[in-house]
Amino acid sequence: MLQLSVLRHNPQQVKERLAVKHFKEVDLVDAIIALDDERKKLTFGFDETKAKINTASKEIGALMSKGQKEEAEERKKEVEALKQQLSPIQEQLAVVEKKLNDELIRLPNLPSVKVPVGKTPEDNEVVKTGGSKPQLYAGAVPHWDLAKKYDLIDFELGNKLTGSGFPVYKNKGAKLQRALIQYFLDYNTLAGYTEYMPPLMVNAASAYGTGQLPDKEGQMYFVPVDELYLIPTAEVPVTNIYRDVILKEMDLPIKMTAYTPCFRREAGSYGKDVRGLNRLHQFDKVEVVQLVHPEKSYDILEEMVQHVEGLIQSLGLPYRILRLCGGDMGFTSALTYDFEVYSAAQDKWLEVSSVSNFESYQTARMKIRFKDANGKTQLVHSLNGSSLALPRILACLLENNQTEDGIGLPVALQAYFGSEKITAL
RNA sequence: GGAGAGUUGUCCGAGUGGUUGAAGGAGCACGCCUGGAAAGUGUGUAUAUCUCUAAAGGGUAUCGAGGGUUCGAAUCCCUCACUCUCCGCCA
Secondary structure (H helix, E strand, O other), X not given: OOOHHHHHHOHHHHHXXXXXXXXXXXXXXXXXXXXXXXHXXXXXXHHHHHHHHHHHXXXXXXXXXXXXXXXXXXXXXXXXXXXXXXXXXXXXXXXHHHHHHHHHOOOOOOOOOOOOOOOOHHHOEEEEEEOOOOOXXXXXXXXXXXXXXXXXXXXXXXXXXXXXXXXXXXXXXXXXHHHHHHXXXXXXXXXXXXXXXXXXXXXXXXXXXOOOOOOOHXXXXXXXXXXXXXXXXXXXXXXXXXXXXXXXXXHOOEEEEEEEEEEOOOOOOOHHXXXXXXXXXXXXXXXXEEEEOHHHHHHHHHHHHHHHHHHHHHOOOOEEEEEOOOOOOXXXXXXXXXXXXXXXXXXXXXXXXXXXXXXXXXXXXXXXXEEOOOOOEEEOEXXXXXXXXXXXXXXXXXXXXXXXXXXEOOXXXXXXXXXXXXXXX
């Protein structure tokens, strides 16, 4: 969430930044400040009354021990009167505090000044392209046909077992998944990220911490009997590892990586966008997360972008890097770079990674802080990115590398996969 | 799922109604001591919030979470979460 101090110090600037994100209820800023004023007023009254009660109570104790019962009874009556005053204040305070919090979490993160102005994906700024598009042979087909031809993925079987969007990987398809995961994790740990294997379900507090709740409630699978959410990304459990923790400055940066399946309801998706591996309810992803000193977060964002870029380059896929415009970026992000790879047979760009700086938006919710050199506690900044999401990478690898006698694999993967190409059974 | 025990500050650990934000110890920081270090010794060592904001000082809240009893709760009662032990079930 945004910090109240930012709103209070510069409401006008906050509104301007919110407009870049196409956030409509700009008046919310003033409403929140008004609520905070009220909260302060009530808190003052509450504390003052409570202080009187506390003092009187101590005196009662002293009087009792001296045996001055009558005086004590007198004081008790005073306290009783004070408590009468207190309870309405207390009730109002609870209401105001809840309202304040409810409204505050409705504000999205402020976009950084680097965010391009714009509303739709067409307004995203291409900051870099790399690799080259392959020349496909005449009989080239999309990955869903290749998956069938080489018996790598069975979409129909997934429909039978679960439903659409839950493919079954088999044979070399399953092994290639395993190889990709292993390779991605090794690439990340080599760069200093600590590997985690977190739970695949989280409680509401964790989902709230990274911002999935309340904003994306309908996008997560929920298990009502135990009130648990299936994770939509490893970002949720991994970032929450440090929830409510005060770090030492020398602990920073904290670099974490994790492979997990990801579960997304993708309500509202349909049509050719969901064909084959393009959009799934369950998919595999390796994620990187960093918790960093606030002054360094933008440098580290660039570093993470390079890290992911290196991984894509090693796979030999044509790619481009986009800086997302205000209208297309996520609720919690301050600056996001998306990576897209070119899926040759579909002639489409597919998003395979999204690297973002959240500044203190997530850490304010999670209370992830550090003590600086002056002994003051302040919020760290959080960042994360995919490195990488598997299905679309797989789609591109299959489509771009298909030949008449098999599908070639990039050198980086060959040792993990155990052979240079996928051939028909 | 059933029965029992437990959850206190950075850590260990005392505390069953009254100056207890919390004994004692360890750790850590700074100082003294020392040629230097160890030992010894002194001081300090939570978070949030309000007043105020430049700081100091003060108030309030927090002893797993939430509620209740009471003039007063870490201490009593209720609900929930988690941990441990035994039983049951089970990869």
